[in-house]
Amino acid sequence: MLIEMLKVILLGIVEGITEWLPISSTGHMILVDEFIKLNVSKAFMEMFLVVIQLGAILAVCVIYFHKLNPFSPKKSAREKRETFDIWGKVIVGCLPAAVIGLAFNDKIDALFYNAQTVAFTLILYGILFIVVENHNKNKEAQVKELSDLTYKIALIIGCFQVLALIPGTSRSGATIIGAMLLGTSRFVAAEYSFFLSIPVMFGASFLKLVKYGFHYTGNEVAILVVGMVVAFIVSIIAIKFLLGYIKKNDFKAFGVYRIILGIIVAVYFFIK
Template sequence: MIVTEWLILAVIQGVTEFLPISSSAHLIIPSEVLGWQDQGVVFDVAVHFGTLLAIIFYFSNDLKQLSQGCIIAMRDKSINSEARLVLAIIMATIPVALVGVLAHSLIEAYLRSAWVIAATTIGFGVLLWCSDAYAQSYVKQGKESPKLGWRVACWVGLAQVFALIPGTSRSGVTMTAGLFLGLSRDCAARFSFLLAIPVIILASLLQCYKLVTSAVSIDLAMLGIATFVAFISALLCIHLFLKWIQKIGFMPFVLYRFLLGFILIALLLTHG
């Protein structure tokens, strides 16, 4: 893979990891449609580590408060709001972790194709559209958003399993589930971002296992650059997304998914 392709893909990973438009779709498309060399597991580890650093850095104060709250909860043998949120994150992570381990090879063999990406890009774009419209009607009716408890964590966690299918978008499907459950745009986005931390860690551990059991060569300088590029682009993306989401809503991302999906279908039909 040439340097330019590495840098472009690192930016794509950083920008799309936390937007509801599927990072896996955007990383597969260049190899499927443009004929770029597959980035490989080494690159995946580097850019995922960059995005992980970005979200930990951005939510460092939140993570500190959650840690302190859990320590207090264990000391007092009680459940406070911080411990409740941590338990919700753990509960929502369990389904995707189990299915990811058990079905990883099947997903890699049968679902990493441009046709699957085109279908899921459009299909889950429709669901995101419907969920945002439902959430806004929920607000207009003056209903109170539910708390991040067991029910929300359970349903969002089950929805997150679909993120294993390329083109679905982990952030997209968790935000969609959150909106359908009555969460506000900001709350659904923040919960989705916090859920990304354990999921990216688990995915990176799996990729690291594949890396140590392979005999691929490693360009440490390029990996460092790719990690840094993914970190900066992801950090900017998170900041701007949370700043603008209440104003612009999810419709721009829905339209982008439709456009991307239909363009991909046209390219696939054109190139046979």
């Protein structure tokens, strides 16, 4: 049991880091799963890898609780309206992924959830990060505050989030690239990506829980709880790191990392 819990802790750490950094949690989970096998059924493992994201999402809710709470007594009427406006943009941005995901998620997973696709998308979006950063190098961001984000831009960013249905893309990676192409600052792109994740990942986790059923052994409950708690703690660290990092740096380093990881994944599974 101790060994299994250590495996769960490691998976929670990987989830907490990779869910927020634009480097693909799926790509890392596929590699980790090759070397660390939990003693659980395949169906439970598939559910666990999605539901563990609840811990990561709670980190966003805690860090941004005041900013996202429209009922805070500490906010003026104008600030409350601005908070409702943020939620409106989040809902609009989630619509494309909700529609496409509900209709085609299982088919997409069946077709693309494999090492070859993950390696390809890791490398492709790694290159795109470098290209987009070079493209924006001498350009000033048009959207420097989340309040400046229009509903039209929010919807288009939401369309980029649909790309993350392809394993290895990275939900945060797709939305950040889309947002930056549309003229947002790195900081706004990252924050909006965090907020978009709340309804999307809560919805995905709920669907997985319903699909799996609510019949768990004591061991399975322990695995879920430990995984989510670790993901929560590590996510807080990862989010604060990313926000601090992009104040002084661009996303090129993440692009290079993705390319290297994609090559490693491709070579490993080719040799295997």
